[in-house]
Amino acid sequence: MTAAARGGARRIWVTRALPGAEATAARLIAMGLEPLVDPLLAVRDLSPPVDLTDVAVLAFTSVNGVAAFARLHGDRDRPVFAVGDRTARAALEAGFVDVVSADGDVQALAALIVSQAARLDGAVLHPCALEPAGDLISPLVAGGLSARRLAVYETLDRDPSPSTLAGLDGLEAVLLHSPRAARVLSGWLERLPAPGLRALCLSSAVARPLGTLVQAGRLGCVTSAPHPSETALLDLLTP
Template identity: 35%
Template sequence: MRRVLVTRPEPGASETAARLIEMGFEPLVLPLTETVPLHPAIATEQVDVVAVTSPNAIRHAPQSVFDALKGRPVFAVGRRTGEAVRLAGLNLVDDEAGDAERLAARIDAAFTAPAHVTVLCGRVRRDVLETRLLAAGHRPRLIEIYDTLLLEPSDAAIQSVIGEWPVDDVLLYSANGAEQLRRSMARSGMGTKLAAATFYCLSERIAGVLGQDVAKTARIADFPSEDRLLFLLKT
């Protein structure tokens, strides 16, 4: 049975582990980041459309945010985010983008500039979405819902998860997670356990954080979603 290291934060890590078990893999859950709420306040301002960049932006949002945005059209970055939007009772109209670039393009295609775009996002992020929206003449307003903290598992914690046997595969979902993995591999015996592993990444950018040697052999999902990443894993 192939042993697969899952590095994403909870509760997503356990959700992924359950999917891996159903697929016949042995998951090794070692979150390298965690998300925490920021408890933002939301002022009453004009809102034409809402953009949501992660399920965490829904998971950590206070009810006041949902109340303020009720009925507004919501564009989610992907299907998992879209499902979180639906469960929160918001008006999901699109969850097919897959990444920030395409999310901005889909909003721009649906709304004439200047549209007032309320973006529910994390404090740690790339500025792609707001930059693209501004370039297209829209007026994004960012509401930082959560922060991403880096985790530094001890050597003992790593050992308790990985055990004595080599790891066959590693799933990487973010550049922050990849950076923490690189550091852990450098300072502990983890590097030896992952020496022959295949790294599965949501993007080339994530693979690049691990260094050129890994990036050359990493497998990159053809679309930035977990469904495509797990499909790649089983092929």
């Protein structure tokens, strides 16, 4: 039985990497919930050479991509296409002026960029993770655009703390923002089942690695947000 079921504090495990986890935690506190910040992923910047000679626009699929590129290069003049509002806001805060949000997922971002192909005089550069969660480049190339990736950071698996693992039955839910975090969690739940825990996922793609854990009794339930935004994800916590 979870703490919430017993009438205790509604504790929510935040698994996304820092510093994004802190922003999520602040939103949970504003909702009257108690966040447990213990990321399952860590982010490390890379230092690739950056050549923007033929680049017309930048495409970002994550806040981490924006932050890593902004630390790597001073250019803020090129237009930016962002996967969603949170990433678009990060780009504006980093100093980019011309920013458009696809307000969706990678497929929505690709469709938005392709729809603007006629006015793009040059290539699309996608600063991203060393192992990106989604393929932005293929649909852009299929749409007749020149596009390439630039790995500006890498994501590393991170072990949760022993106290988190020991207290799984006291958590109401775990928030998962990426398929990789879900894969890490799945590995731990194979060893330490948490049949009372709810897994709340940013999208169906994020939920997929959790597979048969519910049927196996190792996880309480898995729910995907109806829209791939953190607001939609956190709305799943509303009674």
